[in-house]
Amino acid sequence: MSTAITVFDVGGTHIRQAWWLREGELRARTSRPSPSFKRFPNATAAELQDMMVRELSDAVTETPEAVVGVSFGAALDHRTGIVYASAPLWGDHSEPFDLQAALSARRPDVTWHIVNDVTAALLHAAAAPGRMGHRKVLLATISSGIACRTIDQRHGQISVDGCGLQGEIGHLPAVAELAGRPVTLNCDCGEQGHLAACSSGPGIAQMAHVLQQREPERWANSLLAQLIADGVAFERAFRSALDEQDSLAIELLDAVTAPVAAVLRTALCLDPEIDETVLTGGVVHGLGQHYRHALMGHLTRQGLYLTSERTPEWLEQRVTVSSPGEADSLAGAGIAACTGASVAS
Incomplete structure (x- = not known):
């Protein structure tokens, strides 16, 4: 596993991205708007999901044995990586979406670790x-x-x-x-x-x-x-x-x-x-x-x-x-990827 892990925190408004070092440090933070139904009101849920997969997978640098931790703002099955629903991202759409499989299909060279964003924040806070x-x-x-x-x-x-x-x-x-x-x-x-x-x-x-x-x-x-x-x-x-x-x-x-x-x-x-x-x-x-x-x-x-x-x-x-940065889902995504506290990894 690489010393640096690419981490994402996907919310209804923004996608945050950084490098997470196994010593616990976050570097090179960036943020960009999420492809949500409020931003693209005419897009279908399937189109929004495809946009999300492309946003995440295309942002990962091609490196040997790349590892990615994703904190995702949705109700998801932590055993399989299937997303049941995300009201802030997709509104009232509730058809299950296999995010883990979609990301792995587009970037099979990457090991993906997906957790809910609240789980990620908790992993970071609980590590204090x-x-x-x-x-x-x-x-x-x-x-x-x-x-x-x-x-x-x-x-x-x-x-x-x-x-x-x-x-x-x-x-x-x-x-x-x-x-x-x-x-x-x-x-x-x-x-x-x-x-x-x-x-x-x-x-x-x-x-x-x-x-x-x-x-x-x-x-x-x-x-x-x-x-x-x-x-x-x-x-x-x-x-x-x-x-x-x-x-x-x-x-x-x-x-x-x-x-x-x-x-x-x-x-x-x-x-x-x-x-x-x-x-x-x-x-x-x-x-x-x-x-x-x-x-x-x-x-x-x-x-x-x-x-x-x-x-x-x-x-x-x-x-x-919590103080700002004390329950950071980006850091929690890194902890999940590093420790295996995630789905289908």
């Missing part, structure tokens, strides 16, 4: 010295999509179900409310009422639109609305409004973190061996400690039966926000 002594680590990413993974550090195992999946929480049913009334929104996967529909990056924007419709006067008088009217992008305007303690922005954040808190509360209730829940992703990093503060507010007001009352620090100690 401070987490090596944990029993289990759960990583949840809140970005253009939502998902989580749990690793048993004692065995280095990320368990999967009968479809080779684990932690696809973004497509669980979720209860969301705004202005005292329930909200049901469409998810990118084509279904209604999923967690990602109200709490992912696009979901938060959808929730903001609902709040604008339900509370037009409050919206018009808010700092969030004023910043958007001045041409500030929604994500940046939301963070700035939270920095200034804008009441409407705080209400919006409270609404979109409540469904996430409900899932994490259940996970920690069912598996007390989870010693740390690491939050990561574009939404979490974009909003910083505002996000964790809102999440912990829910877990404080409605925590675990008896545990939160008798040992309130138990939950507080188990929810952390």
